[in-house]
Amino acid sequence: MNRQPHAKSREIIVASAIEQVVGELRLIDVADYIAFIRLEHFACLSDLVDSAVELFFMPGTLKLGHGGEAHVDWSGSPRIVLDLELRPPGVTVYFQLTLSEAGNSVAVNYVSFEKPGEDPEHNTALLEAVIEQARIRKVEPMAF
Numbered sequence: 051m052n053r054q055p056h057a058k059s060r061e062i063i064v065a066s067a068i069e070q071v072v073g074e075l076r077l078i079d080v081a082d083y084i085a086f087i088r089l090e091h092f093a094c095l096s097d098l099v100d101s102a103v104e105l106f107f108m109p110g111t112l113k114l115g116h117g118g119e120a121h122v123d124w125s126g127s128p129r130i131v132l133d134l135e136l137r138p139p140g141v142t143v144y145f146q147l148t149l150s151e152a153g154n155s156v157a158v159n160y161v162s163f164e165k166p167g168e169d170p171e172h173n174t175a176l177l178e179a180v181i182e183q184a185r186i187r188k189v190e191p192m193a194f
Contacts, residue, residue, distance in 0.1 A: 054170070055170075056170040056171065056173075056174055057158055059174055060143070060158050060161060060174055060177060061145075061156050061157065061158045063174070063177055063178050063181065064136060064143055064145055064156050064158060064181075065154075065155075065156040067136070067181045067182075067185075068112065068134075068136070068147070068156070070105075070106050071102050071103050071106055071107075071112060072147065072149070072154050074101075074102035074103075074105070075098070075099070075102045075132075075147075075149065076149060076154075078098055078102075080128050080130065080149075082098070083095070083118070083120060083128075083130045083149075084120045084122055084128065084130075086098075087117070087118050087119065087120040087130070088120060090117075092114065092117050092118075095114055095117070095118060095132075096113065096114040099112070099113060099114045099132070099134070100113065100114075105186065106185065106186055107184050107185060107186060108184050108185075108186060110137060111136065111137055111138055111184040112134060112135070112136050112137070113134070113135055113137070114132065114133065114134060114135075115132075115133035115134055115135045115144060116133045117133055118130065118131055118132040118133060119131040127150060127151035127152075128150070128151075129148060129149070129150040130148070130149045130150070131146050131147070131148050131149075132146065132147045132148075132149070133145075133146055134146070134147055136181070138177075138180035138181045138183060138184035139180055139183065139184065140163065140164040140165065140176070140180055141161065141162065141163055141164065141176070141177055141180050141181075142161070142162045143158060143160075143161050143162075143177070144158070144159045144160045144161075144162075145157060145158045145159055146159065161173075161177065163176065163177075
């Protein structure tokens, strides 16, 4: 697949946006991911993702897509790949999140804009803006 020149900047935006969610997902034991994926219990996997997301994004903004993959063998550390969908208003991002001992990575597969502009950089800025709008913001405590 030929990557578009603006794909890397969009991957950075998505990775940055879901950083806190990834922290929550890494709290789940890797054996649970392996079991749910191997036994095709994707509803359970979806519940894990939903629970990790609920503190950071509006409902429905980030969810499990078509499933995931568990790469496990005798020669190395496990690697979990989750198909995710990021759906802030007006944009849908289909991507894969990889969790491994070495770290995390995001690979954006496709971005769909409801009303795309002609300029890819404008669309990338729009992506960043709508993701920010979909965040749940913590309310600052009031001073008495």
